[in-house]
Amino acid sequence: MRTMSGLFIAREFFGLARQASTNADLMQALACVSISMGFDYFALTHHVDFAAAGHAAVRLHNYPDDWVAWFDARRLGVSDPVHRASQATSIGFTWQRVPELIRLTPVDRHVLDCARERGIGDGFTVPAHVPGEATGSCSFAVATGRCVPFDNLPLAQLTGAFAFEAARRINGTRSLDAQAPTLTERQRDCVLWMARGKTDWEIARILGLSQETVTQHLKQARERYDVPKRSVLAVRALFDGLISFSDIFRR
Amino acid sequence: MRTMSGLFIAREFFGLARQASTNADLMQALACVSISMGFDYFALTHHVDFAAAGHAAVRLHNYPDDWVAWFDARRLGVSDPVHRASQATSIGFTWQRVPELIRLTPVDRHVLDCARERGIGDGFTVPAHVPGEATGSCSFAVATGRCVPFDNLPLAQLTGAFAFEAARRINGTRSLDAQAPTLTERQRDCVLWMARGKTDWEIARILGLSQETVTQHLKQARERYDVPKRSVLAVRALFDGLISFSDIFRR
């Protein structure tokens, strides 16, 4: 009775993932659930160049070694077509749908062919994007020549999403900084418009102040954060939630 | 037998959402599935200022009229605490968890209190973020005094994610060629150090280039994003996941 076993699989994985306190714990849980769902491989990864990236980037997988070597030699972490496709949707997709999401180049087709030659056939990828963090995904794949277990794709969607969040937790998601500086309302106004790309003169017009006053507010905000430049001030205020991406981009 | 009815609800909703060709179709499907899951209200929305935003922004909901009027009068689409919290996680969260995700200001607490007074109690929000597009979410809420149906949260996670993607499809997903800008490796290096607060001279020393080359790379990055200032360039690159908070703050 597949219906019943699907939810049993989910509950078991959620329990393991919730208890996981290391990447190894999570890897083991993912290896088991992949098999249970009818997949052969999994890969939970940030879409970065692992040769250049440091410690904070996550990559947990059980892909064949020769595929991984080939992938890394070409530094495909950023440009892999499946990774690129995952930036065009908010829910999971089978790899057969990739050409509907992005325009495939000849190089992309070659990458997919080489994966097939090295044992990775079709798959299902669950995107995970949190603003301010590297984009990522959790993929489940079948060996070359096998079929994706279509009935279990909703379960794979849930599992992939939950696994990525567990990885964020284990590897240290940003924590709320109780000691972060606060800004006055006026300082925050000026920081928000600066982050929108306005000059002091423009902000002065918008808020009905003199240009020097705007300069002063931004200087005082920088001093509270002890940063030398406005670019890092904007980043810090974003990180602390004093301003939000939506607020910045609003028209 | 709740286990059985949960997956029955999911399959029914997926069928309706897949067939939906208008926002009204999707709204009807969401209204039904919300009740079936044990919620009283739903709201699928882009996090924009609806007074100013245009045609591409989606908002489908069945909230009480006086709450909506209050919400819009204060233009909370971009600064609502639940919306802001959804930018700090990749999976859904109950509103009780919002203080773990963002720092609540006195204004935020007032917003949550007023929602409660107008009939909206607790809820569960599923974030949806596609790089290069406005952030959004699909929320399910219970009336003041009622409990969130915890057993159905995995189902709400699936439903919310699927509904948001259906809304994207109905309202015209972007074309294959419309992708967030990309930066060359060198441009990204310079953007990252700029976002860390370094001057061109400093970046030049760090990367072993001339100061003019650094200026050029940053100019070209601004041109790719079509933004006039470095502050907003840093914000955009963060939003799209090209650089991350951990990249910037890492030593």
Add this chain to the structure above:
DNA sequence: CGCCCTATCCCCATTTCTGGGGATAGGGCG
């Protein structure tokens, strides 16, 4: 009352960023 904070405005000099122009070299692709 004095002190501190916030908001507002002004001045100066220097550094940094922005727009605009020029150039070379190497690699990939049609």
Add this chain to the structure above:
DNA sequence: CGCCCTATCCCCAGAAATGGGGATAGGGCG
């Protein structure tokens, strides 16, 4: 081969940001 992209370097002038100084006014608190 020509074209485009990437990386690198240079020049100029003007706008914008940064550091540093000055000031007033109003409100809250000990």
